[in-house]
Amino acid sequence: MKYLLSNIKIPLSAKEETLPEAIAKKIGLSPKSFSFEIVRRSIDARKQEGYWVYRVLLESKKPLFSKDAAPYLPEAPLLIEKKHWSYRPVVIGFGPAGLFASLVLARSGAKPIILERGKNVDERKKDIERLRNNGVFDPNSNVSYGEGGAGTFSDGKLNTGVKSPFAHFILEEFVKHGAPKAILIDAKPHIGSDLLPQIMTSFRKELLSLGADILFSSQLMDLEEKRNGLLLKYKGEDGLLHSLDTKTCFLAYGHSPFDTAKMLQKRGLAFVPKDYSIGVRLEVHQKDIDVSNYHENYGKTPLPSSSFQSVIHLSNGRSLYSFCMCPGGEVVNSSSDVGTVVTNGMSENARNKENGNAAMLVSLRVEDYFKGDMLDGYRYREYFEKKAFKREKPYFAPISRLRDFLDDRVSSHIGSVSPSYRPGFYFSDFKDCLPSFALHSLKEGLLSLMELQPFYKNDDIILTGVETRSSSPVRIPRNENYESNIHGLYPIGEGASFAGGITSAAIDGVKVALKVLDGLSI
Ligand SMILES: Cc1cc2nc3c(=O)[nH]c(=O)nc-3n(C[C@H](O)[C@H](O)[C@H](O)COP(=O)(O)OP(=O)(O)OC[C@H]3O[C@@H](n4cnc5c(N)ncnc54)[C@H](O)[C@@H]3O)c2cc1C
Structure with missing residues (x-):
């Protein structure tokens, strides 16, 4: 009989070859009495020790009585019927x-x-x-x-x-x-x-x-x-x-x-106009993120570059949240119009670059931008994307060190975190390329996050602007x-x-x- 067996844990430092033993222990059968294939693999690093957590498709002649075992019901494959098309879509x-x-x-x-x-x-x-x-x-x-x-x-x-x-x-x-x-x-x-x-x-x-x-x-x-x-x-x-x-x-x-x-x-x-978000991309040493996720396992055993998620509800009723985290990646220009600067993030498969980055976004409501036209949300984001563009430094992005941003001054130097955005950057306090509610929200939210997630406690974190395209301004x-x-x-x-x-x-x-x-x- 086939089962889906979940919640099989092995320590982060253990090799995948130890999985049969862990399964055998969990179900009380000898490894020789079953065969299996892995269907899901994740990392649970919330606790100091940290685990790989597996779900397997297991075939056993003996019935399983584990609370984590469920009879396997195969999903029907997607069948695409041949049709008669009288025209070309x-x-x-x-x-x-x-x-x-x-x-x-x-x-x-x-x-x-x-x-x-x-x-x-x-x-x-x-x-x-x-x-x-x-x-x-x-x-x-x-x-x-x-x-x-x-x-x-x-x-x-x-x-x-x-x-x-x-x-x-x-x-x-x-x-x-x-x-x-x-x-x-x-x-x-x-x-x-x-x-x-x-x-x-x-x-x-x-x-x-x-x-x-x-x-x-x-x-x-x-x-x-x-x-x-x-x-x-x-x-x-x-x-x-x-x-x-x-x-x-x-x-x-x-x-x-x-x-x-x-x-x-x-x-x-x-x-139909809809709510969306606006903000910056935050860039930090990937190592700091990994240390905060993997605790004492960091450096002891090869583990994938890890990600983070943050969300903070703010005093103005909005939220600041991280989005589209790119471990071991780069901040990139994702403009689609001449004379605008838009940021996003990318990584290669190995995710082995020095910095990790994520959008830090403030929620934006329709009433923040709507002036009567259904496409006003596009206009609103375009306004800030154009403001971020400097004719004398085409497609360079505005950046700030975190500490300078929080202390309301334009940075004069880069610290330990090197910005990855190309073709280049200029220092900015973002006052002319982000709405004021977004600036206040970012400041309040980032200060709170420094208390909650240790890797934020780095004055040299780089903020790069502007991040305006996490979702569509219309439906x-x-x-x-x-x-x-x-x-x-x-x-x-x-x-x-x-x-x-x-x-x-x-x-x-x-x-x-x-x-x-x-x-x-x-
Ligand atoms: C740098 C970056 C990193 C991202 N990373 C991730 C990620 O890791 N994971 C994730 O899930 N999402 C990520 N996203 C978001 C993701 O790429 C999009 O959600 C997804 O591509 C949307 O798919 P789509 O097919 O709806 O539109 P799109 O991928 O935007 O494709 C639309 C296509 O339509 C074409 N087009 C537009 N107008 C016209 C026209 N008038 N005539 C003909 N063609 C036209 C465009 O050239 C484009 O190729 C990322 C986005 C960016 C920019």
């Missing part, structure tokens, strides 16, 4: 939502046409390096735009709070296309920006082999609802305007393109068929606020594509 945007929607469509027999305003990963890599080395920015090929979307040059964390039957399918697809198998069992799976580009290339090859067309440097410029479907206009690689007719269009354009949102609003697409309402108010237009992923990360965007892409397949005849 179009997908706008080739980030995780667009990629996974396209994959489902292509496997069902459709030959989707994918429009992606950015370039393929190889070209994109060069453009990102040009910005990081020389401050030369390409508004259509950067950390936010291009093959794989915002997820490609990221930390590649794949954990999600969304419970979905498609989550495992998505991880398996990543593995099939070259991701490390460990993502299938790690509680906090991550891939890294050094591996993601090859994985995207492999996904692209599968899509092309199934008959999809992927048009890079092709930006949706117009969308019109016609009696028999949708008329799309896009600017192609040749710089000319081209037309496409379709009955079904998946809008997977992420939460960055204000220009496209404005065009769609003019064409009648309904948007695009969908009906029960996941269709927008424009017939045939299906908003998916983060741009429509149905996702907040790589895996949840991919899940949404799968879910909506399957729903559209449901509505087609076989």
Whole structure:
């Protein structure tokens, strides 16, 4: 009989080979009487001693009577039915939502046409390096735009709070296309920006082999609802305007393109403004985070670079919270518009850089920015992103030492933590590039966190601004068929606020594509 057996602990210093013994002890059977495979692995370092915690799929001839054992009920694999497609669906945007929607469509027999305003990963890599080395920015090929979307040059964390039957399918697809198998069992799976580009290339090859067309440097410029479907206009690689007719269009354009949102609003697409967040990226020695997580185990045994999470409720009713922590990574520019500075974080698979970073975000409410237009949230964040940009130092980011920020002065030097952001930085107190409530909230919250989490007690921690794009400033309402108010237009992923990360965007892409397949005849 097969069981899922949870909560098997071995000390952090122990090797995985000791797992059979630990299981045997837990269930009171000899290691020879069962076989198993690991299905989940996490670290519990809350206590001084610290443990690896496992869940295994165990096969035993004898029944198990452990409170942590449950009969194993296998999940049904995702079956994608072949359908008769009388037209070609179009997908706008080739980030995780667009990629996974396209994959489902292509496997069902459709030959989707994918429009992606950015370039393929190889070209994109060069453009990102040009910005990081020389401050030369390409508004259509950067950390936010291009093959794989915002997820490609990221930390590649794949954990999600969304419970979905498609989550495992998505991880398996990543593995099939070259991701490390460990993502299938790690509680906090991550891939890294050094591996993601090859994985995207492999996904692209599968899509092309199934008959999809992927048009890079092709930006949706117009969308019109016609009696028999949708008329799309896009600017192609040749710089000319081209037309496409379709009955079904998946809008997977992420939460960055204000220009496209404005065009769609003019064409009648309904948007609803929503709360989001604003703040800075905090950078600290990774070692300090690891010491505070691993206690005395730090340095004794090889352990992965660890992460942290913080949240503080503030006296003004808002919260300050950490987001998108990148262990052993770098702070990166993720602007998508000329003359703006936006920060985010990325890591390579090894997560072995000197610093860890995380966004420190203050909650922002619709009433903070709403002046009557549904897209005001985009305008609000753009205002601060532009303020952070200095013409004399293009794409340099404002930074401050933590102590100087708390003491209300502009830094004059860097301390023990070196900022990783490129192409460079200038010192700032953030007064002109963050709203005053955010400054006060950051100060109050960071002071409190210094008392709660020891690694914050470092005057040399670096704050880099501005972090404005942790989530979309709008929601695009969908009906029960996941269709927008424009017939045939299906908003998916983060741009429509149905996702907040790589895996949840991919899940949404799968879910909506399957729903559209449901509505087609076989
Ligand atoms: C640096 C960085 C690090 C991140 N790290 C993580 C992480 O570790 N884990 C995690 O879960 N999330 C992370 N995120 C967030 C994650 O990348 C996004 O949540 C996710 O990519 C959203 O997927 P999406 O498909 O909805 O949109 P996107 O990935 O934003 O993709 C949208 C695509 O649409 C294209 N597009 C836009 N407008 C048009 C148009 N008019 N015509 C044609 N194409 C268009 C864009 O070029 C883009 O490629 C990170 C984001 C960044 C920027």
